[in-house]
Amino acid sequence: MSTATPFTLDDLTRILRDAAGVTGEIAPDLEFELLGYDSLALLETYTRIEREYGISLDEDALATVRTPGSLIEVVNTHLAAVGAG
Template identity: 65%
Template structure:
C-alpha cells in the first residue's frame, strides 16, 4: 500500500469489489468519466468506499463519497484524507 492513492489503486479496488461491466475499458483514461457511465451505481461506490477505508485506514463521509462523481474526484478525496492523517 502506498502513501498516495492513485487511479490504478482505484481501478484495482473497483475490479475486486464491484467487478467490471464488459462494455467498459477500465484500462483506458477513465479519470474524468462519470461513475454511472462506467457502470458503477451508488451501491457499488459504497462498497468501493468501504474497501478503500479498510485498506487505507481512513474514514470517508458518505456525502463526500457521493459527491465524488468521477474517478479523479474520488482519488483526490482519498488523498486529502491520507494527507490529513499524515499530519
C-alpha cells in the same frame, strides 16, 4: 498500507474491479454511472478503501464524488490529513 503513498488511478481501478467486477478502462473524468458503477458498487468501493488505507471517508465529501478523479482527490485529502496528524 502507508499513508505516505498517494492513492492513484491504478489503486482505484484495482479496488473497483475487486468490488464490482466491472472490467474495462477507467477514465478519471467520466462519471461512475457512465463507467457502469452503481451506488452499491461505490459503497463497497468506499468501504474497501477505508479498510485498506485505514481512513474514514467523509460522507458529505463522498456525496459530491461523481468521477474516479474526484474520488482520488477525496482519498488523498484524507490520507494527507492522517499523515499530518
